[in-house]
Amino acid sequence: xxxxLVEITTTVPEGTPQEEVDRRRAAEAVRARELATTGHLARLxxxxxxxxxxxxWRGADEDDLREKxxxxxxxxxxxxxxxxxxxxxxxxxxxxxxxA
Numbered sequence: 001x002x003x004x005l006v007e008i009t010t011t012v013p014e015g016t017p018q019e020e021v022d023r024r025r026a027a028e029a030v031r032a033r034e035l036a037t038t039g040h041l042a043r044l045x046x047x048x049x050x051x052x053x054x055x056x057w058r059g060a061d062e063d064d065l066r067e068k069x070x071x072x073x074x075x076x077x078x079x080x081x082x083x084x085x086x087x088x089x090x091x092x093x094x095x096x097x098x099x100a
Contacts, residue, residue, distance in 0.1 A: 001039065001040075001058040001059060001060060002058065002059060002060065002061060002085060002086075003042070003056055003057070003058055003085075003086045004056070004057050004058070004059065004062070004065055004083050004084060004085055004086060005054070005055075005056060005083075005084040005086055006054070006055050006056075006057045006065075006070070006081055006082070006083050006084075007052060007053070007054050007081070007082040008052060008053045008054075008055070008070075008079050008080070008081055008082075009051070009052045009079065009080045010051070010052070010053075010075055010078050010079050011078055011079075011080075012078055013078065024074045024075050024078075025075070027074035028073060028074045028075050031072060031073055031074060032044070032073075035057075035069060035072075039058055040057060040058050040059065040069045041055060041056075041057055041058075041069075042055070042056040042057065042058060043055055043056040044056075056086075057069060057070070062083055062085065065083065066081070066083070
């Protein structure tokens with residue numbers, strides 16, 4: 001699977017009942033755990049003071065990531081995704097057995 005840097009911004013539509021927001025957020029937490037278990041969600045952060053997320057996600061390609069991974073998130077209809085494909089860097093300290 002290929003890795004992607006994904007920035008996610010969620011905007012709840014005006015007039016959405018709080019019960020619906022709470023239901024989707026709870027389902028979102030469950031789905032995120034499932035995607036982490038399958039290796040599709042590697043890491044997830046929230047910038048301090050911001051209402052967006054930044055994460056390392058995995059998919060076969062960008063279409064697969066959008067449709068079969070991010071598209072399965074319960075909040076996805078309210079989300080915008082900025083997706084950047086990643087490739088290994090030769091100086092990544094996390095790589096083993098390589099030299100620059």
